[in-house]
Amino acid sequence: INEEFDAIVIGAGMSGNAAAYTMASDGLKVLQLERGEYPGSKNVQGAIMYANMLEKIIPDFRDDAPLERHLVEQRLWVMDETSHTGIHYRSEDFNEVSPNRYTIIRAQFDKWFSRRVRQAGATLLCETTVTELVRDDKGKVIGVRTDRAGGAIYADVVVLAEGVCGLLGTRGGLRKMLTPEAVALAVKEMHFLPEEVIEQRFGVKGSEGCVIEAVGTISHDMAGLGFLYTNKESISLGIGCLVSDFTAKMESPYALLDALKNHPSIRPLIAGSEVKEYAAHLIPEGGYKAIPQLFGDGWVVVGDAAQLNNAIHREGSNLAMTSGRIAAEAIIQVKRRNDPMTKRNLALYKTMLDESFVVKDLRKYKDMPALLHNNAGNFFTTYPRLMSQAAQNFMRVDGTPKIEKERATTAAFIKARSRLGLVRDAIRLALAWR
């Protein structure tokens, strides 16, 4: 390609599409490079998509986006080996005209998003891996090289939307290598079932959907999360834990997934299903403290590549879309002023991102990743078992006086964690949650 572009976007996932769409819609000349056969072919998500953030980019997305179910019910489960203790929230309010959250299938969704990006005027090249960032003699990023024949492709600014591993940014010296403590490995399967079976099992109708997110002994003493999301004719079921924990405990992700599938609370929900797809992918989980340098001379980094993922609320795609949009808006402002895409001018991206929910949320939970990681045994095994025992003790009617049951429950908590330990855990959790 001999043309010069206003911007090159590396990657056609959520963040790259958001950035490319926003810049192309404003008339910028945008080239987007994607290594996959088609957008979405390499991408994995649970997947819940948060409508508000997409609406800010494509207000009429509901007209033609491939959406599975809109969520009316969320179940948060704390599991031990045989039980789950849960909070369920279901509301008719979620059956609103413009629903707030949808399940999606990324392979289809990314194709649709990319079509909209091209309709907005961006050029997309698939099956094209960016191999290197090109710099001028002062170190400013001025373009990229790819695995295709031909020389470098030049642009005023390069948007790195290359996903969690961010190899280009790392190799280019823009940020450090990912550490195994800052990234989770998640595996998931797609279980196909007839639509009416899903509706019966989850008590939903039409396009209503339900999700279950679960913590507890299912992650085998590691910091982790299991999830079950209802699509129209399939269920996405998966689990993820920190890579450092998998290594230290010599656990295999697929063994955890098998155990989750066979848990008595999950097994009946997927009974009779046909598994047609498997996937594994990394998730950035280091939170606020893992956010790298976000901009420099001639470049910005967005989405998972910038480690923008809120593991506590299981949000990633919305942070990706928002950071992509905000980076694009900052680039547009710099361009309108006819200013060069220098580090100084692109700092606007960080200023705008700091003002958004993306950084505010990650900052709020900045101490949570370390707390959960360092106390995984207590938070993911000891407490879930104690909660289950307490619930069972409360519910089982066996002639034991209630006062004795309450004393037994209190004694079990103290025996497991000591009075001081309980107070300390509560304070640590409260401080990290603030």
Ligand code: FAD
């Ligand atoms: P990606 O979607 O990973 O896109 C990066 C793109 O860059 C890919 O298309 C890749 O092929 C391309 N690429 C990489 N390197 C190159 C290169 N050198 N040259 C060219 N192209 C390149 N988030 C939610 O909001 N809700 C959920 O329910 C949810 N569930 C999840 C479940 C799982 C199992 C996982 C793994 C993640 C989940 N997430 C969820 C997180 C969410 O998927 C990510 O936050 C989101 O996909 C990040 O988007 P992105 O565009 O930054 O990166």
